[in-house]
Amino acid sequence: MLTDRQQAVLDAVLALMVEQGGDFSMTSVARRAACSKETLYKWFGDRDGLLTATVRWQASKVRAGNYDSQRLDAAALRESLENFAANWLKVISSSTSIALNRVAVSHAASGKSNLGHIVLDNGRFAIGERLKPLLEAGRAAGLLAFDDSEAAFRSFFGLVGRDVQIRLLLGDGLKLTAAEISRDASQATAQFLALFGAERPKARFI
Template sequence: MEAAIETNDGEELTERQKDVLNAVLRLLVEEGDRLTMTAVARRASCSKETLYKWFGDRDGLLTATVRWQASKVRAGNYDRQHLDATALRASLEGFAANWLSVISSRTSIALNRVAISHAGSGEDNLGAIVLANGRIAIGERLKPLLEAGRDAGLLDFSDTETAFRTFFGLVGRDVQIRLLLGDRLELTDAEIGQDAADATRQFLALYRAKTGAA
């Protein structure tokens, strides 16, 4: 289930608005930090007035775009009240594979490169936007699964943030930094699936409860 993304007036995105955000992602791949509201309006076949109404200023548009991209990373569907070892493992592997697929996409690479280049430059708030609505938001999406695993007696940890950071590190390894630095790393679906399974196995080896069988 996708996380709900809202426009400037608090309404959930329509399909037309999602098309606009996809246009922003394509422009970021093509033009990098030269992205303008005028270019977005032209590519998305809408007026700048409409963009301002829906998303506010450029930062608002970028925020919605980051949230839209990050919403593609999901922890999957699981029954918190009846979570067992098999469902926990499957949900963790699904999240890992989902996240690896998203961060290795051309759109995510372009978005993160622009954010890094702007961080601390004062040009805009894209770095903070990506941090808050990307990595932090994704963490808040996965933490309930980790806590559900602990409540079910399958996982053992005292701090949810630490557990999440461990899993995040095991999944990402050096993949994202290599991609951002131009490594022509092309992950196949099979490789992503194997990496996700390996990261999950390593995480469970560290955090499996003594009485759990995950």
């Protein structure tokens, strides 16, 4: 669990990425966050450790919401999926995520650092593992029908993201308002439920 002070450090890293791309030093982070380099190394280890913590911090903002897996109904499933979709759209359309992903793509292409793998492992893959329990709970409750939770997640991910992230990464001036994010999250959820929704089997009485 990150302290408020540690969160402030990671926000400083994200701010530097927006301003400078990936070419920042531990010294510049320490200066921006008003702490010592020794503190950074103590908290996060090396630069890769700091980057990993930063990616995890940004990805943690994408949540599936609170739900009771033992008492999941159609309304709670829809609400949780919509919350996840809205959180994810809000995060990926932020200037910090755009900068972070641009740096990760650049470093992955050049081999400059391990940031590409860090973003995949602690961003996309971690987010998938965060949502799959909800999908599996929906299947157990008879609300969803699918064979593979990874494939179901990828379908939902695609319906939510559409071409938004690639457009933003390539410099499109797309601006998503809160109302547009809410609308798109609701629409993606409805489309997903149309593809994977299943009615609960009726009880049989003997």
